[in-house]
Amino acid sequence: MSAASGVLVIGHGTADPVGAGECRQIAAAVAGLLPDAAVELGFLEVIAPSIEQAVARLAARGCRQVVAAPLLLFAAGHATRDVPEAVAAAAAAHGIEIRQAAAFGTVAEIVEASRVRRRQALAGRGEIPPGETVLVMVGRGSSDPTALAQLREFAAATLDGDAAFAPVRVEYGFVAAARPSLDDALAAAADLRRGAVRRIVVQPHLLFRGHVEDQVADAVAAAQVRRPDLDWIQVARLGADPLVAGGLVRRVTEIAAAESLSRHG
Numbered sequence: 001m002s003a004a005s006g007v008l009v010i011g012h013g014t015a016d017p018v019g020a021g022e023c024r025q026i027a028a029a030v031a032g033l034l035p036d037a038a039v040e041l042g043f044l045e046v047i048a049p050s051i052e053q054a055v056a057r058l059a060a061r062g063c064r065q066v067v068a069a070p071l072l073l074f075a076a077g078h079a080t081r082d083v084p085e086a087v088a089a090a091a092a093a094h095g096i097e098i099r100q101a102a103a104f105g106t107v108a109e110i111v112e113a114s115r116v117r118r119r120q121a122l123a124g125r126g127e128i129p130p131g132e133t134v135l136v137m138v139g140r141g142s143s144d145p146t147a148l149a150q151l152r153e154f155a156a157a158t159l160d161g162d163a164a165f166a167p168v169r170v171e172y173g174f175v176a177a178a179r180p181s182l183d184d185a186l187a188a189a190a191d192l193r194r195g196a197v198r199r200i201v202v203q204p205h206l207l208f209r210g211h212v213e214d215q216v217a218d219a220v221a222a223a224q225v226r227r228p229d230l231d232w233i234q235v236a237r238l239g240a241d242p243l244v245a246g247g248l249v250r251r252v253t254e255i256a257a258a259e260s261l262s263r264h265g
Contacts, residue, residue: 006038006063010070013046019209022240029245038063055090065097067255069248072103076144101251106157109247113238114158121235128199134189135167138204141176175215186223203235
C-alpha cells in the first residue's frame with residue numbers, strides 16, 4: 001500500500017475496558033504489519049474515537065484512499081448496514097474514497113485461531129473418546145437469516161482436517177436474536193436420548209472480552225449444576241491474537257489487490 005493509502009480498523013465498541021484494549025492491540029498490530037500505510041482505529045458505537053473521528057485523522061495524515069477493515073466475524077447487520085452507512089458519511093464529510101473489506105467469515109487466520117483456542121482449552125483435561133464428546137458452537141446472535149448457516153460453515157472449517165478433535169456431533173446456539181438459543185443448544189448437547197456423552201466443549205465464537213462472554217459462562221455454569229456428571233469445558237475468546245491481526249491484514253490486502261487488478265486489467 002502507498003503512503004497516500006490508509007486503513008480504518010473498525011471495532012464494534014464496548015464499555016468493557018479489557019475488550020476495548022484488545023481491539024486497540026489489534027489495530028496496533030495491523031499498523032506494524034502494514035508499515036507503509038496510515039492506520040487509525042474507529043469504533044461504531046459506545047466509545048471513542050468514532051469512525052468519523054478516525055477518518056478525520058486519516059485525512060489529516062494525507063490519505064486520499066482508505067480501506068475500511070471491520071473487526072466483525074460474520075456478514076450480518078453491522079457489516080452490511082451500520083458500518084457501511086457510517087463509513088459513507090465519514091467519507092463524504094472528508095472527501096476520501098473508502099472501500100470496505102469483508103467480515104472475517106472463514107478467513108484462514110481466524111479459523112486457525114479458533115482451533116488454537118480449542119486446543120488450549122482441552123490441554124491437560126485428559127482423554128475422552130471423540131464418540132463421547134459434543135461441541136457446542138456459540139454465536140453472539142443476529143437477526144440476519146443466514147446467521148446459523150454462517151456459524152455452521154465456520155464450525156465445519158475449524159473441524160476440517162483437525163484429526164485431534166472429532167466430536168460425535170455439533171450443536172449450535174446463540175446468545176441473542178437468532179435460534180437455536182444457547183440454552184437450547186446446551187440442553188441438546190447433554191440429552192442422553194441423542195447418545196452417550198461424557199464431555200461438552202462450549203466454544204463461543206467471540207473476538208473480544210465483553211458481557212456476551214459472561215453470559216455464556218453463566219449459562220455453562222447453570223448447565224454444569226444440572227449435569228455435574230459431565231466434563232464441561234468453555235473455550236476462550238479469540239482476543240488480541242496475532243492471527244486476528246493477520247486475518248484483518250488479509251482482508252485489507254484483498255481489497256488492495258482487487259483495486260490493482262482493476263486498474264491494470
